[in-house]
Amino acid sequence: MPLFRDRDALPTGLKTGRDLWPAVHSERAALAADLAVLTDEQWATPSLCSGLSVREVLAHLTAAGSLSPVRWFAGVVRSRFDFDDQVARRLAEQLGDTPADTLARFRGVVTSTTAPPLPRIALLGEVVVHGEDIRRPLGIERDHPIEVLTRLAEFYTHSDLMFPGKTRVAGVRLVATDGPFTTGAGPLVSGTTLAIMMATAGRAVYCDELTGDGVATLRIPR
Known part of the structure; x- marks a missing residue:
């Protein structure tokens, strides 16, 4: 939900x-x-x-x-x-x-x-x-507002409009370690909201910042 x-x-x-x-x-x-x-x-x-x-x-x-x-x-x-x-x-x-x-x-x-x-x-x-x-x-870092990242993570994991984000995260459970975002069911993927959002957007390099048995699923090109 x-x-x-x-x-x-x-x-x-x-x-x-x-x-x-x-x-x-x-x-x-x-x-x-x-x-x-x-x-x-x-x-x-x-x-x-x-x-x-x-x-x-x-x-x-x-x-x-x-x-x-x-x-x-x-x-x-x-x-x-x-x-x-x-x-x-x-x-x-x-x-x-x-x-x-x-x-x-x-x-x-x-x-x-x-x-x-x-x-x-x-x-x-x-x-x-x-x-x-x-x-x-x-090598530049930005401390994005957590409400912005959470809203985007929610959008991308529940839609294939911009790219196959919903398809990419199907079958895994996503849990942010720095905010309220959580969704899905299945093997765990845990990390910052930014890393989850970017991995959902197809940026595989951010998978290196995630942990859990479901990370391998996010690495699969879709």
């Missing part, structure tokens, strides 16, 4: 899609601050997103914060419904000529409420997950 069974059970500020915007903006601002002092070499560091540098992942996040439903659909049509092509085109649009350009463009969407036709929780997940895709290879 979902951890948050009704609206009133959700943490303050995370009760509706509209109420998620402050959390999205906060996560964007924190990421922009973390990246302000990167060298050109660090900007070229491979991210946890296969084939993309940390700079390219940031450009992808800028695209997500500047793409209205109309522009999104127009791009999909132009890409002949090849969604990977659509993502690549939008990333290229927001990359800029230099890393400084890339960061400036991202700063420009920190407080944006423009978004493609996705649930707001998915947009929050985009910036948190991709933020970690960027931070982890750079």
